[in-house]
Amino acid sequence: MANKSKKEHILKIASGLFNKQGIRATGVDQVVSESQIAKMTLYNHFQSKDELVLAYLRGQDEQWRKWFESSVNKQGTNPSEKLLAIYDVLGEWFEDPDFNGCTYIKTASEFLDRSHIYFEAAHHYKMFMREFIASLVEELETSNREALTNRLFLLVEGAITTRMMQTDLESARHARETAEVILEKFIQNKRQPT
């Protein structure tokens, strides 16, 4: 196994455990034993568990967002279609048998202190989602872009949370249907009569 890929291997195993069990519940020893490496190898690549966790948070963002944004852009051709596709892609995510909720909602829940470095990271990465919506809304013809962004973002977070909590297994569809109503309300109707 090559030098660089060993670090990636450790990070991959650790990410899986953090996602499934939580950060506090996952010890370095478990990461070591499941990665089948020596403990010192981990500490050669990561200065501390903190650094490993931050790499995990960064990696999840890169990986997940790449998948999410490309999936959305594939499904929709114009901005309002893309905005609605967000909820369809969420639905695909929810159907993944490995779906374990949103890394950042979970991390913020575990480290609620706003000045904690993990909370800050979680907040930071979560804002990208909001900005992705905002960038699509920007392309729309509507009077109040910020208000629309807030509402659509709210629906995304609600869908993720209710799905994670198992309180609404069809939350993605419900969010989409709600988004449709909201979008209609905000968009100056420019549709061609068919």
Place this chain on the structure above:
Amino acid sequence: MANKSKKEHILKIASGLFNKQGIRATGVDQVVSESQIAKMTLYNHFQSKDELVLAYLRGQDEQWRKWFESSVNKQGTNPSEKLLAIYDVLGEWFEDPDFNGCTYIKTASEFLDRSHIYFEAAHHYKMFMREFIASLVEELETSNREALTNRLFLLVEGAITTRMMQTDLESARHARETAEVILEKFIQNKRQPT
């Protein structure tokens, strides 16, 4: 200090710590020292940390829901007013300087295993919120009560999550404004002309 109130005192201190720091991050020793009691006193009242945690989850539900439902019922006189009042009351909750997010979203985040007793408890208590909405929707004249309940519930959970994550500090207002649009869409317009 009376017999019964000692148990309540311990539970109160523990609940504050669980809420602020999380369940895993709060050790029995800290509960003991901050309660200013002997460790054996805690273990005389609670068989284990598990039992203390379950008492915490139960207590939060009783306490919070009593406050929430009575606040909502105070603010609204008819069902649709009450449904919208939900988001105003959420807003009041969010302004509490001790606001620390939803106990059950946090607990589910910390103990993601669906068969874990804490996750089950969190899910259980969370469903009461959904049922509260459903009971109000029940009184409305509308065609699809379940669909409306799902949407309003989604907005509640989205508002709580975005507020906890600090990604939308006005989420209660945004949820309310969204709920107004949804409600209008679902209710057969029976308003008297004014």
Place this chain on the structure above:
DNA sequence: TTGAAACTATACAGACCTGTATGTATAATT
């Protein structure tokens, strides 16, 4: 083939965790 870099295994330090054991103090009840 030699030498540096990376990895391995094992042991340990020091702090934390949950839960128990022991013995004492206090106050109400019998």
Place this chain on the structure above:
DNA sequence: AATTATACATACAGGTCTGTATAGTTTCAA
């Protein structure tokens, strides 16, 4: 006055945690 319940302080068992120390082994390039 004796009993009972409750609380107290202290110590400890046995396990976990993060991180380090040490010494031996593999890998790979010059």
